[in-house]
Amino acid sequence: MSMEVKVLSTITQTNLEALKHHMKKLGFKYYKEMNGWVTFGARLMMNGKGVAPDDCISISVRFMDIHADLWDFDLISKLPEAKQAILNFYEAEGIANED
Structure with a gap:
C-alpha cells in the first residue's frame, strides 16, 4: 500500500x-x-504525543480558516498584524472569505 504525499505548489510555498x-x-x-494546516507557535511544549507548539496560530492552506490559541499578552497585542499577514496570504492564494 502506497502513501500519497500532497506537495504544496511552488506559488503556495513562496507565499508561505x-x-x-x-x-x-x-x-x-x-x-x-x-x-x-500551517501552524506558527511562539515556543514548544511536550504533550502526550510528543512536541507541540504553544501560543500558536494555525491557518488552513486550502480554505479561509484561522485558529488562534494565545495566552501571552505580548502576542495577543500582535494579533491584528498577524491576522493581516494571514489575510494577505489568502489574497495571494486567491482564497476569499465566502461569508
Whole structure:
C-alpha cells in the first residue's frame, strides 16, 4: 500500500515563505505544515504525543480558516498584524472569505 504525499505548489510555498518571515518578525518561531494546516507557535511544549507548539496560530492552506490559541499578552497585542499577514496570504492564494 502506497502513501500519497500532497506537495504544496511552488506559488503556495513562496507565499508561505513570505508569511513565515512576517510571523517570525512578530515572535512566532515554530512552523509546521500538516494535513493542509500551517501552524506558527511562539515556543514548544511536550504533550502526550510528543512536541507541540504553544501560543500558536494555525491557518488552513486550502480554505479561509484561522485558529488562534494565545495566552501571552505580548502576542495577543500582535494579533491584528498577524491576522493581516494571514489575510494577505489568502489574497495571494486567491482564497476569499465566502461569508
